[in-house]
Amino acid sequence: MAVEPTDVAAVVLAAHPHALVVAALGTATSALRLASDDGPHLYLGGAMGSALATALGVAEAVPERTVVALLGDGELLMSANGLWSVAAYRPANLVTVVLTDGLYSITGGQPLPVDPCFADVAGALPGLTAARVSDGGNLRDALLELPRPALVEAVVRTGSRPGPSPFVDPGTVRTRFTAALRATAAERQDTGQEVVTCTADR
Amino acid sequence: MSGSLAWAAAVGDALADGGVDVAAYLPDSRLQGVLVRLAERGVAMRCLTREEECVGYAAGRALAGGRPVVLMQCSGLGNSLNALGSLVVAYGIGLPLVLSMRGTLGEANPAQVPIGLATPALLAALGVPVYPLRDPHGGDAASTVGGVLTLVQRAGRTAAVALEPELGGGRGAH
Numbered sequence: 455m456a457v458e459p460t461d462v463a464a465v466v467l468a469a470h471p472h473a474l475v476v477a478a479l480g481t482a483t484s485a486l487r488l489a490s491d492d493g494p495h496l497y498l499g500g501a502m503g504s505a506l507a508t509a510l511g512v513a514e515a516v517p518e519r520t521v522v523a524l525l526g527d528g529e530l531l532m533s534a535n536g537l538w539s540v541a542a543y544r545p546a547n548l549v550t551v552v553l554t555d556g557l558y559s560i561t562g563g564q565p566l567p568v569d570p571c572f573a574d575v576a577g578a579l580p581g582l583t584a585a586r587v588s589d590g591g592n593l594r595d596a597l598l599e600l601p602r603p604a605l606v607e608a609v610v611r612t613g614s615r616p617g618p619s620p621f622v623d624p625g626t627v628r629t630r631f632t633a634a635l636r637a638t639a640a641e642r643q644d645t646g647q648e649v650v651t652c653t654a655d656r
Numbered sequence: 657m658s659g660s661l662a663w664a665a666a667v668g669d670a671l672a673d674g675g676v677d678v679a680a681y682l683p684d685s686r687l688q689g690v691l692v693r694l695a696e697r698g699v700a701m702r703c704l705t706r707e708e709e710c711v712g713y714a715a716g717r718a719l720a721g722g723r724p725v726v727l728m729q730c731s732g733l734g735n736s737l738n739a740l741g742s743l744v745v746a747y748g749i750g751l752p753l754v755l756s757m758r759g760t761l762g763e764a765n766p767a768q769v770p771i772g773l774a775t776p777a778l779l780a781a782l783g784v785p786v787y788p789l790r791d792p793h794g795g796d797a798a799s800t801v802g803g804v805l806t807l808v809q810r811a812g813r814t815a816a817v818a819l820e821p822e823l824g825g826g827r828g829a830h
């Protein structure tokens with residue numbers, strides 16, 4: 455069994471409606487744009503291999519917000535070293551969600567040469583929790599229940615990418631993301647919503 | 657010891673005085689004194705695993721309102737080009753970079769030379785200006801680092817400081 459990438463993005467947004475999401479290029483960005491109606495998230499139109507590091511930086515800058523790194527499996531293979539940095543600094547507000555489809559989908563579906571076993575790898579690192587899930591219910595449970603920082607490897611249906619989305623305009627993405635960050639921070643202060651705390655700057 | 661060099665303390669102080677709140681870096685012997693000073697000044701220190709990761713991390717922190725600096729040996733510039741071009745420059749994120757120069761004047765290690773020589777051209781190709789520091793007494797540190805921070809924080813540009821060999825420190829084999 456496996457889920458659709460857009461459903462993964464939708465479950466992430468339902469579980470963490472106020473999360474700031476950093477989406478890697480490829481299916482991660484297409485799925486999140488669809489599921490969020492092109493919400494003000496940080497879509498990386500390029501910079502393959504930089505999304506996890508960027509999410510870690512965002513997470514440490516705003517420890518009161520939930521930050522989600524939404525990554526393709528090829529993306530994380532290119533930047534798996536970043537998992538060791540997550541283990542080193544352990545932001546309690548960071549959740550990494552990997553869309554494991556076993557492919558470099560958007561470049562034509564070339565297979566990854568190995569099962570990346572991201573959940574096993576992350577679970578072996580100190581300070582990280584991890585789960586591999588293949589349906590929406592388990593995904594939601596993992597997102598809500600795993601102590602953070604967490605990695606959730608979502609096995610998505612091969613060949614189920616939602617198709618290409620129009621290229622993102624970097625300036626627009628940046629402006630919307632920073633505005634959303636400020637606006638939601640103010641809104642959350644007003645409504646006194648639940649705030650996830652983390653030990654700052656270890 | 658590089659940790660007690662005047663210029664290194666002056667660079668660390670100029671960064672801290674300029675509001676830098678986190679340093680993402682990979683170690684380098686000439687950088688060591690700067691790193692020690694930044695930590696003494698209460699700047700959060702993030703030793704990451706690869707310079708490309710430092711650039712991505714700093715980009716995220718800057719977008720979320722932080723004031724990061726990235727410090728690396730210039731070899732690491734080679735490791736970070738795509739993050740600089742496709743993320744930092746493309747998204748208009750201003751970042752200060754501090755590059756410890758190898759492969760230039762007085763270099764004994766042939767493996768360091770090609771990227772050292774290419775560093776100014778690589779930065780220029782991305783439109784990132786680089787300003788050298790050469791005074792071992794640190795006389796040029798405050799004005800140069802301060803000027804780079806102004807370019808970053810006010811003009812929104814990415815700009816680099818090059819720690820040149822004339823500073824001394826870190827002239828070993830690493």
Ligand SMILES: Cc1ncc(C[n+]2csc(CCOP(=O)(O)OP(=O)(O)O)c2C)c(N)n1
Pocket residue numbers: 478479480481482500501502525526527528529530555557558559560561615738
């Ligand atoms: C540095 C770099 N290398 C290669 C590419 C080409 N490329 C773009 S997307 C992609 C595949 C991404 O795979 P994955 O992260 O698994 O996402 P998917 O396409 O499967 O959704 C590749 C190889 C690139 N854009 N940048």
Ligand SMILES: [Mg+2]
Pocket residue numbers: 526527528553554555556557558559
């Ligand atoms: Mg993939």
